[in-house]
Amino acid sequence: MSEQRLPFWKWIDIPPVWLLGFALLAWAQGRWWPLGLSLANPVTDLLAGVLIGGGILLMLLAFSEFRKQRTTVVPHRTPSRLIQSGIFSRTRNPIYLGDALVLAGLVLRLDAVASLVLVVLFVWVIERRFIIPEENRLRRTFHADFARYERKVRRWV
Structure with missing residues (x-):
């Protein structure tokens, strides 16, 4: 199967759907x-608003870098370029970090205190389901460049 045509389940198995579910x-x-x-x-x-706004800002900064580099933002695809500029010079996963901040802000805004544990569970799911496979693809594609980037920039913050 061509990398250009992903199965339907891969199109719905994306972080925004997981974020919505949580x-x-x-x-x-x-x-x-x-x-x-x-x-x-x-x-x-106020804290909820700051978390939600900060999460959205991180995502927008990341999407801007993807656009500048003209590479895919789709988690199940292999990017054509290794982005190391902009927000990616501070965190390897600004979109996922933004998702976690948005979820934490929503939990506070909804006053769903017991659901704060969902933020930790969400981060765990995103790391296992998306980050680790993505980093493995980046390692195979960009070899030493990714190894240097990985040593220089932390996964989350």
């Missing part, structure tokens, strides 16, 4: 099973 779980927990826990106050709302 956000829906947090919403359900906050709405139907609050467990008497609450962090609702103006400071928490």
Whole structure:
């Protein structure tokens, strides 16, 4: 099968779908099973906004670099270039980090305190499902360049 044609399940097996699923779980927990826990106050709302806004900003910065480098942003494809500029000089995974920040902000905004554990679970799933396979493709494609990049820039922050 050509790399240009991905199976349908690979098109829905993408981080935004996982993020949506985890956000829906947090919403359900906050709405139907609050467990008497609450962090609702103006400071928490501000923190939620900062996390969501910061996550979106990280994603936009990353998408901008993908566009400049003219390479794929699709997780199941092999990129044509190893991006090391812009936000990628600070974190190897700014989009995934942004996703995690957005989820943490949504959990706080929804006052779904028990769902804070979902942020950790989300990071674990994203790392196992996407980051490790992506890094393996980058290693095979860019060899020493990726090895140097990996030593220089951390996976998350």
